[in-house]
Structure formats: structure tokens, C-alpha cells
Amino acid sequence: MIVAEQKPVAKILEMAAGAQTALVLGCGTCVTVCFAGGDKEAEILASALRMKARLDGRELDAAHLTVQRQCEWEYLDTAADRIRQADVVVSLGCGVGAQAIVERFPEARMVPGLDTRFYGLPTRHGVWEERCAGCGDCVLDYTDGICPVARCSKSLLNGPCGGSHDGKCEVDDAIPCAWHEIVERLTSRGELERLAEVHEPKNWRAARDGGPGRIVREDLVRDAQDGAGT
Amino acid sequence: MAPESRTVETNLSRVLSSGGFAVTGELGPPKGADPAVVRDKARLLRGSVDAVNITDNQTAVVRMSSIAAAALARDEGLEPVVQMTTRDRNRLAIQADLLGAWALGLRNVLCLTGDHQTFGNHPTAKNVWDIDSIQLVKLLAEMRDQGVFANGEALEGDPPRFFVGAVESPFADPVAYRPFRVAKKVRAGAEFLQTQCIYNMEKFREFMARLGDLGVLDKVHVMAGLSPLKGPGMAKYMRDNVPGIDMPDEVVERMTAAGAGIDDKAERQKAWRAEGIRLCVEQIQQVREIPGVAGVHVMAIEWEEAVRPIVEGAGLLPRPEPLGAAAEG
Structure with missing residues (x-):
């Protein structure tokens, strides 16, 4: 939400x-x-x-x-x-x-x-945490369901920076380190190797950096026009 | 084209690849525009180090540009390692600035993520992080080996062939992941690696052994980061507040003991600092014994005059005759 x-x-x-x-x-x-x-x-x-x-x-x-x-x-x-x-x-x-x-x-x-x-969710009553940055280029497959774009303070794509301590982000102890969580999750699933290759620079154009977003679904546009014509 | 490294020889790369034990220092540019500050610090380091890191808005505090300060330090006879963080510049600015660095004759680059801006003196600033430090390593390696920009387009003329460095914080969480991250940086093209300040030698030995297990030690020159302590206060601060610092209690106790019983404030400070230098000398001797350690990176923060006695005390003087200004033209 x-x-x-x-x-x-x-x-x-x-x-x-x-x-x-x-x-x-x-x-x-x-x-x-x-x-x-x-x-x-x-x-x-x-x-x-x-x-x-x-x-x-x-x-x-x-x-x-x-x-x-x-x-x-x-x-x-x-x-x-x-x-x-x-x-x-x-x-x-x-x-x-x-x-x-x-x-x-x-x-x-x-x-x-x-x-x-x-964009976030309530993690307990009265607490909401960010989960998605609406970047337009979802990487949740690569990070196995934990978003580093929204949840890493630096939006890093290649693992934790040096500021991770006890599973927390150095920016604020209330912020879990997303990369700590990703590494833990992939390790427990035996899939850490997934992070071995360098993840290429992100296409930020799909986010705000490409200008204001706009989606056109031609099929729906057509349907609406057809509907209007009958 | 063969994918082998086409790095030009720098003083640092020469010392490292000749199997010598390299020494780098650190020079923080001033929070101002006075070139004399850089020149004075450079003179304190000249002759004691093979190259000197020039920090890039260190701790997210605005300072003179690392590239400009590096050019000033170079003119004082030091070989700079230009630090470049990905916090303040997007891929356009990073590439443009590094083309300029190369044009000025600067040859070593250290790629860093950079501290979060909320810790610095402009906490309301927007950050960038268009690319991260590993992507920056790869970008420079591809520029070096293939002569291309980040977008794959060829550069005009001879491309910059920087000696590319990376960093690692061996004790930052998740600790088990750190050697794996080094391997990733090496795969991206890092040729040398400097670590965060080491105080726990036992754990550092384990970290280096793990790098050996991963087979990266013959692909990258690892330099142990050491920072001489000015007193017990600094030791405690680092222990309690700096992520990735493993400060054993015995180090804090040793620094405390060094000033015990000395009532005169100036004398106490002198005793602490002397102990900090002694400890750093011992640490150099300890890391030299660890397989795979190719040198030390001495970070004497706002204490450049400590570097010579440390390097001298460790028996690392004189340094190999630098390639110096003559080779740069």
C-alpha cells in the first residue's frame, strides 16, 4: 500500500x-x-x-x-x-x-x-516499513524476494556495504540491512552462488529517471474506443 | 582482444608486482580551497609511502575534490591513489572525472561505495548510487581492457588504463560473506585491495586464509589497513561506533595503560601517541607474517607525521625509488 x-x-x-x-x-x-x-x-x-x-x-x-x-x-x-x-x-x-x-x-x-x-506494509500494529521503490525494473528474482533498491539505504545491487552491523543498517538501527537478509536467505537455501557474478548497472530509466511514468495498454485503449463507438 | 590486464605501471603496481611489501598512506583534503594544506600533508608523507590515497568527501563531509588534491600531491612528488565513491556522482560524472584524472597523469583509482550522506555535513542531500563500487571496478576494467565506456561505446584515443583498487571491511557483517565479496570484486577486475582498519589479528588471519581458499590471493594484491591510535578515547570510539571495526579489549587496555599515572595532559597525550605508533609498528610486523598480505595501508587520520616513524619502526625504509614525476612526463 x-x-x-x-x-x-x-x-x-x-x-x-x-x-x-x-x-x-x-x-x-x-x-x-x-x-x-x-x-x-x-x-x-x-x-x-x-x-x-x-x-x-x-x-x-x-x-x-x-x-x-x-x-x-x-x-x-x-x-x-x-x-x-x-x-x-x-x-x-x-x-x-x-x-x-x-x-x-x-x-x-x-x-x-x-x-x-x-510503498510499504505494516510489520506490526502501528509500524509500517518500505518494501518497494517502484523502480520499474524488478530484481526480486535475483535477490530472492528482498528488494535492495527500496530496502538498502544505498540501493546497492552487489551485496552489503561496510556499514552493516548485527544485521542492521548503519544509517539507523531500526533499519534491517537488506543485504544481510538477502545473504542469510540465499545461504540458507544453498543459493549464495547466485550473487557471485557482478550484477550490471541498473536501468534507472524505467524509474523516475526516465521522466514521469506512463503506461499505455493499446488493447484496453482500443476496447474503450470500440465500446464508445457502439 | 586478449582479456589480460593492460594497466600501465604505476609506482604502487610496480612495488606490489615485484613482490615487495608495499606501503600506502592516506591524505584527507581540506574543508577549504587552500592548496598549501595538501602540499604540507604531502611533504609529511613523501619518502615514507609508495602511494597515497586521496579521500573523496570522506565521511560524507564536503572537502576539496580528490582529483584536484591528488594532482597537488603528485606535484609534491607523491603518487596518488584517487579515491572515487559512487555516492555523489552518476556514471556520467564518474567517467568524466576519471577521464580528467587520467589526463592529469593520475594512474591509481580506488573504488568505494562511500559513507551514507546522512552521516556527513549535508545530511539533507540527495544521494546518487547510480552504480555501486563493484560496478565501478568493472567499468574501469572494461575501460582499461576494451577501451569502452559503461555503455559499450568506444572511447576516443587511448583509453585510461588505471591500476584499479577496491576495499573490503573484513569484520563487517555478514562476516562470512566478506571473502566472497572480495572474490566478486576480483572477478570484476580489481587488481589491489585495501582493507578497513585491522586490530584483531587472529580474525584477520582467518579472513586471509579464506581468501586463499577462494583462490583469489594470486589475482589481487591485498594490503592490510592499519590506523594508529591516538589514545584510548579513539580506541573506544572505534570499538563502539564504527561498523566493521573489531577492537579487542586488550588494545583498549593497552592504550589506557600507556597514559596511566601521567598527570600532565600534554605528556599523557604524548605517551598515548607513542604507544599508538609502537602498536602500529607491531601490527605491521604481524601482518607481514600472514600469507598473502602484500603491503599495508596506513591511515593516520589527521596525524600524517606519524607515518614516517611507523614505517621506519617497521623497518620499511627506505622505500623503493619511486617512478616519480619523471616517468609521468
């Missing part, structure tokens, strides 16, 4: 300067599961914004609403009137959802209520 964190209330108020009405728009998908931008968080944030605004001597009528997925226009359309009516929409979607609002409703003023952090 996409994992995000809420920005501080004071920061959100500052971004929403000048607005008298605000719609805190939650999202029912990834950010609900990571407790950052679901309906409950949207309700609490709306209330916090009202209170903080009052304490600051400012009037802000903040309400909340949650759509199933902010990152698809058809779901945003269900909230069209509320989005148009508010002076500002505080998006509690990820960065994709937040931008979808502006694309669908160009007249709307939107501010992001979340910082989108990574």
Missing part, C-alpha cells in the same frame, strides 16, 4: 490561510489502512482545524467527507458539489489523490494534508 503521514495541524492551517470554509477529504483506500487519511482521521482533523483556528482567533468552518478512492476521478465526482463549495480542500489522500482533485476540479483550491512516504 501507499503509506503516508499527516502533516501537523498548524502547518495545514498555515497552508489554508485565508479560507473560511474547508473540506477535509479523506480517502478510503491505502491511507485508511495506514491510519493517515481515512474517514476517522478526516473527522478528527476537521475538528482539530476548527479548534486550532478558533484558538488562533480565526474562523474556519471545516467539515469532512471521505471518498472510496481519491486517485480515480469517478470516485471524486461523488463529492463534486462539496469540493466546489469549499474555499479549500484539505486532501487526506496520497500525492496521487491530492493531484487528482486539482485535475478533476481545476477551480478548486487544494492543500495536501499528508506527506506521502513510501
